[in-house]
Structure formats: structure tokens, C-alpha cells
Amino acid sequence: MKCVILGAGGQLGGEWIEQVTKRSDETYFGLTIKSFGSAEADITDNTKINHLLDSNAPDVVINCAAYTKVDEAETERELAEQVNSLAVKNLAESCKKRGIKLVHYSTDYVFAGREEDKMKFPEGYPEDHYVDPVNWYGTTKRGGEEAILQSGAEHLIIRTSWLCGQFGSNFITTMLSLAQKHDHLDVVDDQWGSPSFTENLVYNSVKLLQQNEQGIFHLTSKGMITWHDLAKENIQANW
Numbered sequence: 001m002k003c004v005i006l007g008a009g010g011q012l013g014g015e016w017i018e019q020v021t022k023r024s025d026e027t028y029f030g031l032t033i034k035s036f037g038s039a040e041a042d043i044t045d046n047t048k049i050n051h052l053l054d055s056n057a058p059d060v061v062i063n064c065a066a067y068t069k070v071d072e073a074e075t076e077r078e079l080a081e082q083v084n085s086l087a088v089k090n091l092a093e094s095c096k097k098r099g100i101k102l103v104h105y106s107t108d109y110v111f112a113g114r115e116e117d118k119m120k121f122p123e124g125y126p127e128d129h130y131v132d133p134v135n136w137y138g139t140t141k142r143g144g145e146e147a148i149l150q151s152g153a154e155h156l157i158i159r160t161s162w163l164c165g166q167f168g169s170n171f172i173t174t175m176l177s178l179a180q181k182h183d184h185l186d187v188v189d190d191q192w193g194s195p196s197f198t199e200n201l202v203y204n205s206v207k208l209l210q211q212n213e214q215g216i217f218h219l220t221s222k223g224m225i226t227w228h229d230l231a232k233e234n235i236q237a238n239w
Contacts, residue, residue, distance in 0.1 A: 001209070004058040006043050006091075007065030012105060014167030015198035016062055019206075043087040050094055060209065061095055063088070063104045066141075070109065073137040080136060085143030092151035101154040103205060106145050108161040108218075109138030124194060127159075127216045145216070156208055157216045158201075165198030194220035 007013040042048055043065040053061070067073065067083040088104065095102040111117070111125050112132040121129070133139045148155050196219065204219050 001060060002056070002058045003060040003062055004052060004056055005062045005064060006049075007063065010064055010066075011163055011165050011167050012198055012201065013062075013064035015165050015202050016064060018167070019199070019202050043091060044082055046087075046090045046094070049091060053094055053098055053100065057098075058100060060101045060103060061091065062205075063091060063102060066105065067137075070135065070137045073140065074135065077136055080140045081143065084137075084140035085147060088144035089147035089151070092148040092153045092155070095155075096151045096153035099154075101156070101209075102148060103156045103158065103209065104144065104148055106157055106159045107138065107141045108159060109133060109135065110142045110145065110159065111138075124218060124220065127218055154214060156205070156213060158205060158208075159216065159218050160196045160201055161220055162195040163198060163201075164195050167198070194222075196220040 005013055005016050008017050043063070065083070065087075067076075067080040069076070069080075073080040092102055092104075094100075108125070110131040110133050111129065112134050117125065131142050131145075133142050145157055148157060200221050201219055208217060
């Protein structure tokens, strides 16, 4: 099974590359990396994307590319929409045209995240729960989901949350860096979530591909915690 990875320079894309290429035959559970990169795989450039798909003829496209700056999205609305919604629409249509399966990563921000939801769904939102994004980032990510569903392309939409991994920057690396510079940190303690370790996320994504699954799936690591407690636990563990 040949795949193209988009967003290979990011946290999740980097983990995909690591999990595949660390094996001498460059395969991972039967998955072979055909192409990846930055400029050649710019998701907002539909012409380059189509050329990439035509020249490599993959069976699967793994889309790890996204605009992920939640707060900045409120002011960079056009850019967030371009990357998370419009580019995904073009990508889905291109995959549909060529008979390519699309694996796309989305987010828990497509839900409202109300306190009553936490009480009602202690194990997390079910996949069929109605979406209700409360910010622009979540709205653009939901736009990407809808575009895939409407395209008719064979797909896996994988919703995840609070990515943590060895590549790029994330909440944990940011907190550890700040802790080296400051004696006191203020971190919110009223937001709950499930940290998702990229190694586990990639492993389980491949399992879904092996089983030829299609549709929307929720994948995170086990457990729930607040931002405050996550920062506290990691700082204490490293000092």
C-alpha cells in the first residue's frame, strides 16, 4: 500500500515518517512511504497536489497538514479557512477523482466542550454526537470534515486532541521551556482533555487502515486531565 504524507514537517507528520522510515525496508504494517515533503506537498497549492498525486499514484493520502493555532485563528480567519477547509475540499475531490483513500486528522474542537458534556460522556464524545464548534478554528476544521463527506472520497476522518510527540512544539515542550525561565507559571485548570501521544495515534491509524475502515473515528490516549495538572505533572517529572 503506497501512501503520500502531507504535512510531514509537523508534529504528527514527523511521527508518521519516523514510524515508517525507522524500518530498514521503509514499510510499516504493509504501508510504504512514496512521497513526502514541504514545498512539493503544500496543501493549499491544488496544482502541486494534483501533480504529486499523479506522479506518485498512491493508494492512500495521509493528511497531517493543518492550521492549528487555535487563538490566532480568530484574527487569521482567512488563512485558517484556506488550510483547514478549502484546501481539504480540493484534496478530497482530487482523491475521489483518482480513487485514492484519504486519511484526514480533525479535532475535538468541532464539539462545544460544555461541562455537562463532560459529565454525560466521561469516556469522551461518541463519534455520532452532533457537532457544535464554538470558535473559528473548530469551525474551519468542521468545514474540512464536511468537504470530505460531501466529496464521496473513500476516507478516514480521525478526530484527536492535545497532540504530544517528539517532533515540533506542543503544550508539554512549551511548559518545560517556560519552567526553565520562570519560577511561577499560570495555567488554566478548568479545561479538560485527553492528551494524544503521536506514536499511539499513528499506530492506531495504521490499524484502521489495515482493517479497511471508513468513516469518522475518535482516537486519543487514555485518560483525562486539565491543562494545569498536565503541566504540573510534566514539570515535576523533569525536575
